[in-house]
Amino acid sequence: MTRRIVVLGGGFAGVSAAQELVKQLRRRRRLVGARGAKADEAYEVVLLNRDNYFVFQPLLADIISGTIETTHVVVPLRRMLPGGTVEVGYLDSVDVTRREVGLRRRWSGDVATISYDALIIALGSVTDLAAVPGMAEHGVGVRTLGDAFYLRNRALDMLEEARIETDPARRERLLTFVVVGGGSTGVEVAAELKDLLELAARSFRDVELRPRVVLVHSRPMVLSELGPRLGRYTTRKLRNAGIELRLGRRVRRVEVDRVELDDHSSINSATVVSTVGNAPNPVLAGIPAARDGRGWLAPDATFSLPGAPDVWAIGDCASIIDPNTDRPMPATAQHAVREGPHAARNVLAALEGQAQTPFDYRQLGMLVSVGRFKAVGDILGIKVSGLLGWLLWRSYYLLRLPTLDRRIRVAIDWTLDLLLARDIVEISVRRTRSTPGEAPGEIPGEPVSIGARPEASDELTL
Ligand SMILES: Cc1cc2nc3c(=O)[nH]c(=O)nc-3n(C[C@H](O)[C@H](O)[C@H](O)COP(=O)(O)OP(=O)(O)OC[C@H]3O[C@@H](n4cnc5c(N)ncnc54)[C@H](O)[C@@H]3O)c2cc1C
Numbered sequence: 001m002t003r004r005i006v007v008l009g010g011g012f013a014g015v016s017a018a019q020e021l022v023k024q025l026r027r028r029r030r031l032v033g034a035r036g037a038k039a040d041e042a043y044e045v046v047l048l049n050r051d052n053y054f055v056f057q058p059l060l061a062d063i064i065s066g067t068i069e070t071t072h073v074v075v076p077l078r079r080m081l082p083g084g085t086v087e088v089g090y091l092d093s094v095d096v097t098r099r100e101v102g103l104r105r106r107w108s109g110d111v112a113t114i115s116y117d118a119l120i121i122a123l124g125s126v127t128d129l130a131a132v133p134g135m136a137e138h139g140v141g142v143r144t145l146g147d148a149f150y151l152r153n154r155a156l157d158m159l160e161e162a163r164i165e166t167d168p169a170r171r172e173r174l175l176t177f178v179v180v181g182g183g184s185t186g187v188e189v190a191a192e193l194k195d196l197l198e199l200a201a202r203s204f205r206d207v208e209l210r211p212r213v214v215l216v217h218s219r220p221m222v223l224s225e226l227g228p229r230l231g232r233y234t235t236r237k238l239r240n241a242g243i244e245l246r247l248g249r250r251v252r253r254v255e256v257d258r259v260e261l262d263d264h265s266s267i268n269s270a271t272v273v274s275t276v277g278n279a280p281n282p283v284l285a286g287i288p289a290a291r292d293g294r295g296w297l298a299p300d301a302t303f304s305l306p307g308a309p310d311v312w313a314i315g316d317c318a319s320i321i322d323p324n325t326d327r328p329m330p331a332t333a334q335h336a337v338r339e340g341p342h343a344a345r346n347v348l349a350a351l352e353g354q355a356q357t358p359f360d361y362r363q364l365g366m367l368v369s370v371g372r373f374k375a376v377g378d379i380l381g382i383k384v385s386g387l388l389g390w391l392l393w394r395s396y397y398l399l400r401l402p403t404l405d406r407r408i409r410v411a412i413d414w415t416l417d418l419l420l421a422r423d424i425v426e427i428s429v430r431r432t433r434s435t436p437g438e439a440p441g442e443i444p445g446e447p448v449s450i451g452a453r454p455e456a457s458d459e460l461t462l
Contacts (some may be wrong), residue, residue: 002044005347006101006116010049010077011057012333013315013442014122015402016340018047022083043351046114047086048103052077052088055145058333059410061185061369063148063459065192066424067417070149072409075402087114089121091415092286118310118347121284121297122340125316126333128279134254139180139274141271142189149427151291154271155193155211156426159200163207173268174209178259180251181275182217183225184368187234189275190215190243190369198242200424214244214267216251216259223368223376228375233385237370238367278331281317292319292328301358303343304350312347314339323360333400334363365391 007018027042029065048359053176054075062068077086079389080100092111095103102117127143129136141147155177162174177197179190190213215222215238221231222245224240239246246261251272253260260266280295289308290298299305303312305318314337319328323341329335338361346356367377375389384392401407430442 001042001331003042004044004115005118005120005351005353006114007045007122007281008094008101009122009124009212009315010047010051010054010086011122011124012046012336012339013047013275013314013343014120015054015077015080016337016342017120017122017314017344018045018084019079020344021348022081022095024344026083033196035050039148041167043348045081046087046116047077047081047084047091047324048086048087048091048101048114050090052079052086053404054080056397056406057143059401060142060148061188061192062151063145064142064154064155065196066422068410070145072406072413074111074145075406080402087112091283092215093118094121094284096287096289096311100230116310118301118351119312120343120347121305121311121313121317122315122336123281123284125278125319126278126281127274129274131277132254132274135251135272135274135277138254138256139272142185142273144276151189151273152196153191153426153428154413155196155430156200156424157438158271159197159204159209159211160426162209163204163262169268172212173257173263174270175209176214176267176269176271178214178216178251178267178269178272179275180216180272181246182215182219182222182245183275184216184223184366186217186275187222188369189239189273191241191369193273194241194243194423195371195372199422202267202354203424209432211338212244213242214246214251214269214278216246216261216267217249219247220248226366226368226376226378229384230378234368234370234376237374237376240260270346271438278316284317285425287311289313294319302356303339304346304356304360310350312343314343317450320359323358324362329361330363332363335361367396 005021007014011434017453022045043410053076056073059068059073063070089105091104092104100113103112103114129139140151158174162171166254177193178187179338192214201209201211221232221235223234250262251259252262254272258266258268258274265426292298295316297313298319299313303314305311305313316331342359348355365379367375369375373387373390376385377389398407433441
């Protein structure tokens with residue numbers, strides 16, 4: 001009988017786990033075949049994901065600035081997993097007693113039940129915008145491809161709105177972008193947003209537009225995880241690039257047209273981007289398994305999940321204790337791609353009654369882009385910055401991008417960006433009306449002026 005190993009989540013952890021399972025099973029089949037025995041077809045690997053593509057999140061900020069084409073940071077899952085089965089849909093439920101998961105198809109809404117013999121949970125985390133009052137209503141997250149695409153379009157849209165706004169206060173509000181969080185994502189997003197806005201503003205010849213990007217961070221220095229020297233360096237580079245920093249401050253409330261900080265000061269802004277607020281994926285809430293104090297799944301050192309037989313948890317959705325520090329391992333792609341293959345080998349060992357091995361990995365370093373030609377980083381304890389850091393950052397991520405196809409496309413995008421003027425086209429998702437009885441025309445699509453006119457409804461002025 002074929003045993004089914006189901007992997008939930010087609011991100012860094014899930015894809016690397018599924019690829020390793022396929023590789024191990026292929027190797028075994030070759031060995032069995034070489035001995036002249038019947039091929040071992042005892043396992044099936046099923047990868048389940050919301051979309052039919054994998055998102056390379058470390059390059060999402062490049063979509064905002066337009067240095068990379070939107071589809072070049074995503075990779076078709078079927079091309080990444082030729083020896084496995086890919087199922088696309090929303091995971092609705094996980095029943096560890098019946099050993100089955102419910103997958104809702106995106107188009108029909110039908111729910112398919114998929115049973116498993118072993119389950120690897122790699123569903124990542126979600127952004128909880130509700131942690132700050134008003135953020136869920138008025139803020140923008142940066143986690144998905146849609147978020148990056150939306151933010152880019154919104155930034156360009158705000159410039160268009162500002163151009164025709166005659167009230168100076170409203171114009172300033174439209175041109176002010178607040179980024180919350182001074183970790184690596186916040187720094188990269190602020191830098192790329194500033195790049196885009198400055199470049200695009202120069203194309204408005206009839207009016208002078210002065211976009212502002214303000215970065216709010218709760219600590220006294222951005223990127224404090226890289227140490228004081230690089231933290232100070234990054235702070236200086238961001239300031240030189242014209243990014244305003246509000247350090248040692250927290251956002252208390254977000255309204256349609258302003259952001260209030262914990263020192264009672266406020267920033268008038270129509271666009272607030274949140275890069276903080278990681279939270280456990282709600283679909284995992286019902287699983288009766290071990291959790292840490294903050295509600296994250298808490299597997300043991302082999303990634304086995306106590307309380308849920310034949311279930312393993314890896315990547316951002318799991319709180320995995322680092323044996324060297326006794327603290328949870330960082331939620332990074334760097335860890336996720338190492339946890340995936342390790343979990344795959346442990347799953348096969350467990351299914352065959354062999355011992356599983358504990359995971360141990362020390363972070364090699366970190367590289368963060370701080371805008372055009374500048375990056376900072378720490379590689380095996382060696383600090384790098386400036387142009388060298390930037391070249392290392394680009395080379396590293398180019399090499400880590402899955403598939404040769406995507407590496408070539410991104411390399412071409414980056415080269416063209418050095419030679420040609422950057423694209424500042426705002427892509428509207430307006431569609432032709434197709435509902436019978438409705439007046440012919442177009443479906444408007446996205447809000448265009450939230451925050452522009454607070455006295456009007458918060459709904460869109462179209
Ligand atoms: C903007 C940004 C920049 C980053 N930069 C870096 C960096 O430079 N270096 C670094 O090491 N890390 C970086 N990270 C962190 C890194 O991307 C994550 O740590 C990594 O993606 C974790 O991998 P994962 O597989 O656990 O989760 P993900 O990669 O998030 O994968 C989870 C998968 O589960 C799927 N999923 C979730 N819920 C459902 C559902 N209900 N049904 C079906 N499918 C579902 C999602 O679609 C997704 O494909 C960055 C993150 C962001 C957001």
